[in-house]
Amino acid sequence: MLRVINILLACCAISSPPLGYLPGLSIMHLHGMSDMAAECGSGNCDAWAARDPSGILSPYKFNRREVQSEDVSLRITHCGVCYADVIWTRNMFNDSIYPLVPGYCFKIPADYPLSKAAPLLCAGITVYTPMIRHNMNQPGKSLGVIGLGGLGHMAVKFGKAFGLKVTVFSTSESKREEAINLLGADNFVISSDENQMESLKSSLHFIIDTASGDHQFDPYLSLLKVGGVMVLLSFPSEIKVHPENLNLAARSLSGSVTGGTKDIQEMINFCAANNVYPDIEMIKIDYVNEALQRLINRDVRFRFVIDIENSFK
């Protein structure tokens, strides 16, 4: 039976073993896929691909075989834009293969707005998974969120939905008003302000680190209470930690990567039941290169979503 399913295309960072449990590919490396003729300029599928480490995306056609009786045909409607797309399109991990079309697929319920659901499948699940794993859903506890971008703003929203006291650590003073009044954060701290950082020493139960660039860890670890947990979600080029910031207060530094299908469904249900919706800026595909540059410039409130259907009409 041939079925057509509305799906979202959510951009995400990961393409190999950790993704085994996700029903799709995060990145289409078109060379080497047997059913695709990955030559530019011809084919029955429209895409936008990066061709080299400049990361510039441009229209790209490739071939898929005809849908067969046992296949499921997916209609892609929306696509979130993640900082991971900057990493992959610009070959920042030195393993990108060109041409490269970023994105992956997942089915979501029909009653959640499709445009707002797209970021849940990347930013949403990436912060929800470690929050549940580390019991960050206990009302009254305190959460720090480092970096107020796509992942960070979802961490704030989940934190407030769980009843936590949320402090945002940001490099951008321009995000203060939205952090407090739009996202509902309780506190907003510019991370370079040593006095404010000092005043929060040993005060937080949990920290989620979503800062996409290189940054220090000790100033944040020292803000955790005894036994506190900091979860790293981003990919800085190195992690340096003074042992006393872990050992003397029995703190933990942990990592996490997206989440499994069961958790994704649970997270979507939680969002629907608790009116948790990402804040998005809808764009057409021909704006994607500006969008990626604005991600690098920390200039997005708070997730770009590509209107795929209207982009390819």
Ligand SMILES: NC(=O)c1ccc[n+]([C@@H]2O[C@H](COP(=O)([O-])OP(=O)(O)OC[C@H]3O[C@@H](n4cnc5c(N)ncnc54)[C@H](OP(=O)(O)O)[C@@H]3O)[C@@H](O)[C@H]2O)c1
């Ligand atoms: N683990 C996973 O499964 C997974 C999944 C998806 C993404 N990621 C990674 O998570 C990170 C965040 O992704 P995203 O899509 O949320 O990115 P994003 O929307 O660009 O947000 C990242 C935020 O980090 C802050 N930041 C940027 N450079 C910084 C620096 N040098 N020092 C301190 N803060 C800095 C900025 O917030 P302020 O302006 O508030 O400072 C920026 O808005 C990326 O590294 C991405 O690759 C991981």
